[in-house]
Amino acid sequence: MNDVLDVTLRLLIVFAVFLAFPLIVGQTEHKVMAHMQGRLGPMYAGGFHGWAQLVADGVKFAQKEDVVPADADRRIFQLAPAVALLPYLLVLLAIPIGPGEGAVGQVVDAGIFFVLAVMGVGVLGSLMAGWASANKFSLLGGLRTAAQLLAYELPMLLTAASVAMAAGTVSLVGILDAFEWWWLPWQIVGAIVFFVAGLAELQRPPFDMPVADSEIIFGAYTEYTGLRFALFLLAEYAGIVVLCGLTTVLFLGGWHGPRGADGLGWVWTLLKTAVLAFVVIWLRVTYPRLREDQLQRLSWTLLVPLSLAQIALTGIVKVVIQ
């Protein structure tokens, strides 16, 4: 009975994080983006600086009509948002925020593989949405999504493998247990490549070619309305949380900090994740969208060689220090 309670509690906490953190990131994006553009952003909803803007948005989405185009493939069209969203919920289960068993939803032995595998599944949702909408812009968006995933999955995996080599384990908790501060400069190239590739996989600006509004309206999500559209948006922000959390765990040492007091490790994890989320928003505001060919070239001619070089460096250092 105690086990059941424990599992339920963990699931509930992860679910709460899954619902709350994307909203916090979204609200931060509203405000940070506004201020970076010399604006104020939402100011009314909730009274104090528009803190409840996204809640209001959610209520608005829930009230809207759920439209399925006449020519669309109904079942797949309706299933796609769930396929896009659920993987991120699963990934959150495996990300440790503090040392010990208590600070992770579920210890996964092959943590890196689990996380990357499940994140890759999320893109399937966009593909399904793009195909099932019976809309040429959606199909184009789906195609671009697929091309982007194929291009950026490889550097992401390679850099993750580099960390796994350094730590000698593929478990996320194990990696953090083995972490030393000098891994930071050692794996810095890998960290940047991982983060950039993750951004591209999430289709965040400046890698948002699959949803380029000036060209293909909203890509795979063009035909979506109401709650299903909101789910896709939620998936994007959940993806930001997951990516930042993952980069923190893999490259920035998770709960390790300069003043690594026991019991406060989770603060470090959250802090690093928040800073990375800010960087995600910052990059979105600063850079214009990459063209499709630039996008592919960046991955194949820059990120893949860099990640291979990182793996080579990791291997050399690993052999030397042994």
Next chain:
Amino acid sequence: MPPIPGSGLAKGLAVTLRTMTKKTVTEQYPDAQPELPPRTRGVIGLFEENCTVCMLCARECPDWCIYIDSHKETVPAATPGGRDRSRNVLDRFAIDFSLCMYCGICIEVCPFDALFWSPEFEYSETDIRDLTHERDKLREWMWTVPAPPALDPGAEEPKELTAARKTADKMAARQEVAQATERHADEQARAAERPTRPMGDSKQQTDQPRTDHPRPDRNQPYPSPKPDRPEQEGRE
């Protein structure tokens, strides 16, 4: 020296970060009134006392949005044995702001300075017919007209002032001779000065450099029969 690769990217990041730390330019309009520049073209105010119903404004209006009705009145002779004068009396002066395109030609052509730009802009209506505003409303807006900006330090004296002073001097000289009528002449001089504006045709002076600190005379209403104007508070 060739630029370091990626320096452009870093520069972009720096720009956005710097902007974030600066004050935003958003004006929270319904909560806070905007700070409008002088000579804002908000609405047209009418100073009835100066209007002679010459109809120039109505004739020049490209949109034909000014409606004027008047009748003639006979004023008995001021001095015994003199001739009766006739003058125009304004019955109706209305501007249809659904037609007005805010070109300001009526204000330019008014020979007696009866029309002014007011910065007042919150007069939207839910019915287009309510946008035709009659003379009482136009007169209310008159009290929101800010005082004209001060002259440049070395500027020539406006010709109205020169003329008024000349008249006053002439009268004063005459009064030197006839002491008894001094009081009367003085009043006349002031009467000559009041209806016109000290800058003369100050609408042509919009290119005056605008100083950031409010000028001391800006809050002082020029032709202002009313002692206080509550609408003006908080706008400056």
Next chain:
Amino acid sequence: MTSAATLGHLAADSTTAAAESQGFLSPTGVEVAFLLVGLVTFGAAVVTVTTRQLVHAALWLVVALGGLAVEYLLLTAEFIAWVQVLIYVGAVVVLILFGLMLTRAPIGRSPDADSGNRWAALTVAVAAAAALVWVVVDAFRTTWIDLDGPAAGSTAVTGASLFQNWVLPFEALSVLLLAALVGAIVLSRRAKANHVTEAGRPTGPNGSGKDGVR
């Protein structure tokens, strides 16, 4: 799928051959789940090859491959399971979908999505399945995995057995992949050379070969 299946065998191979007291008539929860997931996987696989809707077939393939991953999980081969999801669901199916959308992916049934030699295909499939089942059954017979002990298919165990006992097949597989890679490069290079010589005009409607492909 062969490589994953091979790995699965490796994992199972290193399990403890114990627990003779297991019986068929008192199935545990894991066994029931294993059977149910197996049925779902089998059903999805059948639908994959029989449906007339191309994209649906690819999506049913996702279900089948995902079911397979769950089976690996139930056999405590966690590493294999996640690799299965990563490679097959995350990459292969996405590639298939990409190819489908790039060429033709009509919504609804495609009447011509059928092969004339379905009987030959069925024969090959049944033969392959029979051979696999026979080999697996023959290899393991009544071996049972001890679910309560240390995970028999954990990353460490899999890695150790892969790089100690099974290095040769592993390397052979990588040589196969390398050959495929080289073949792809050769094919694309020849196509480009032909294109240039045939076209002979630098700025044709398709542009030069490289840009046209992009």
